Amino acid sequence: MSKKRVLVTGAAGKVGKVVVDDLLSHGYDIFAVDRDFKEDPGVPHMTAELTNFGEALDALSSTGVDVYGRAEMNAFDAIVHLASIPHPREVSDADTFSNNMVATYNIFESAKRLGINNIVWSSSETLLGIPFEQSKIEAVPVTEDVKKYGSSTYAITKVLGEELAEQFCLHNPEMKIACLRLSNVMEDEDYKQFPDYQKDPNKRLWNLWSYIDVRDAAQSIRKAVETEFKGMDTFIITNDDTVMDTSSEELVKEYYPNLKINGELTENQTLLSNEKAKRILGYQPQHSWREFV
Incomplete structure (x- = not known):
């Protein structure tokens, strides 16, 4: 097979980048798409502007090293x-809205036309009401x-993206779209700032002191790819603990x-429940900031 x-x-x-490595390590054949590869991802890949429907459809028609589509x-x-403007106010609100909504529509519509019915999409904790x-x-x-409750243009694109998925x-x-509401994503380097949070919990008040290790985010995405269901469903993806030493209560x-x-x-x-992701996707966080600080 x-x-x-x-x-x-x-x-x-x-x-x-971590999702690609995680999927490869679990035996998947990967095709990588981005608008700006600064380094070779080491797998077949294409530079594409996904806000252009033709480029999105072309990317989803690719068949490997030979990037030419094969209709049969x-x-x-x-x-x-995963492609999006990743943070509120990184660019203008209008550009954030235009980029995130059009790219998401183009991917969903291209997948529909090509008969690809298994989609995992990165939604966000921000639509839960942040701050x-x-x-x-x-x-x-x-x-x-x-x-x-989208309180920023970025969050609104996630609210509307979930509506679009539905x-x-x-x-x-026959279509399945798993919308993963990722918490604030952390790499090892980011954990150096965690001791400062202990001095002032207000620094992380905005998202109830939640986070997600990038490796666990990748695991949740792989689990969502592997879980069989039909329709749109949503899952909060966090680590099991908060960023604080002080008890949650x-x-x-x-x-x-x-x-x-x-x-x-x-x-x-964690004060953002990951129970549903554990129960349905089989997600189990493996990494805590406490291992690195």
């Missing part, structure tokens, strides 16, 4: 769509069923005294 083929957009990015072949078993000190959440741990799946009962009581605590919180338990 041939290897399963997966196309990864945003493959040169912070998460994309279903080129990919799955698409991992949380200004949000409308009523209880922790926060789960996937809270009302979406519509594509409604019109194609103490943090909530001091900084969010009006929030209800559902159940009992373990010592440093």
Whole structure:
């Protein structure tokens, strides 16, 4: 049996590079797509501007080292769509909206036309109401069923991207789109700043002190590729712990005294629940910042 083929957009990015390596290490055949490769990813790849529908369709039609499309072949078993402007205010709001929405539409529509029905898309914790000190959440741990609340243009593109995913799946009962609401992604280098958070918890108040190690983000994406279901579904992806040494219960009581605590919180338990991702995807975080500081 041939290897399963997966196309990864945003493959040169912070998460994309690790996703490519993770999928390769688990036996997948990878085709990498990005608008700007600063280094050779070591796999078949294409530079493409995904806000251009023709380029998106061309990329998804690729069949390996030979990047020319073959209409008689279903080129990919799955698409991992990570390409986006990754942070609020990195560029103008209008450019963020235009880039993220058009690129996401182009990938979903190209996949539909090519009969590729397994899509994993990087949504974001931001649509849960970040910054949380200004949000409308009523209880922790926060789960996937809270009302979406995009307080930045970036977050709004994630809200609308999930709506777009739902519509594509409604019109194609064979399509699956897993929307992974990734928390703030951390690499080893980022953990050097964590001791400063202990001195001032306000620095991470905005996302309830949550984070996701980039390797665990990659694991969640692979698990989402492998999990079989139909339709659109959403999953919060965080590590099991917060960025703080202070217990989660103490943090909530001091900084969010009006929030209800559902159940009992373990010592440093994440306040953005990853229970659904564990239960349905089989996701199990393997890395904690405490190993590196």
